Amino acid sequence: MHIHRYERWWLTFGISMLIVFLGLIAFAAFADNVNPPSGMQQIDPTKVSKTPPFDKPGLRKLSDGSYEAYYVAEVFAFIPAVLNVPAGSKVTFYVTSADVVHGFFIPETDINMMAVPGWVNEQSHTFSKPGEYLLICHEYCGIGHQNMFAKIEVK
Numbered sequence: 046m047h048i049h050r051y052e053r054w055w056l057t058f059g060i061s062m063l064i065v066f067l068g069l070i071a072f073a074a075f076a077d078n079v080n081p082p083s084g085m086q087q088i089d090p091t092k093v094s095k096t097p098p099f100d101k102p103g104l105r106k107l108s109d110g111s112y113e114a115y116y117v118a119e120v121f122a123f124i125p126a127v128l129n130v131p132a133g134s135k136v137t138f139y140v141t142s143a144d145v146v147h148g149f150f151i152p153e154t155d156i157n158m159m160a161v162p163g164w165v166n167e168q169s170h171t172f173s174k175p176g177e178y179l180l181i182c183h184e185y186c187g188i189g190h191q192n193m194f195a196k197i198e199v200k
């Protein structure tokens with residue numbers, strides 16, 4: 046089969062770029078430990094309301110001054126519905142679902158996760174700007190999906 050010289054150059058270039066980019070992703074994952082914020086911790090999805098700390102969802106202060114926020118997502122609400130956070134604090138969100146897959150998205154921050162039954166996902170954000178933040182479900186989860194939201198009040 047005859048392949049034109051230019052076509053061969055472009056094929057070589059394209060395949061080389063694929064190898065370079067796949068190599069970079071593998072390097073980031075294994076050498077720099079850059080991974081999706083999921084699959085870190087497992088939980089029995091039928092016993093979420095009885096499993097600490099998800100039996101009492103909400104905010105906890107840590108000894109270093111930062112916070113942990115435990116959230117349960119279920120059709121069609123987040124628990125807690127309102128979270129009060131002092132301005133300037135770093136909050137690590139832990140989220141799981143008690144039923145189907147939900148989204149966990151706080152616009153204007155870097156919090157963007159899925160709430161997956163059976164798993165606890167984790168992501169952190171420092172709320173330097175006071176105000177009212179919306180937490181929304183951005184993963185279609187059923188008939189009440191568009192009403193599934195919560196609030197984070199930063200003062």
Ligand code: CUA
Nearest residue numbers: 147182186190
């Ligand atoms: Cu929960 Cu959409």
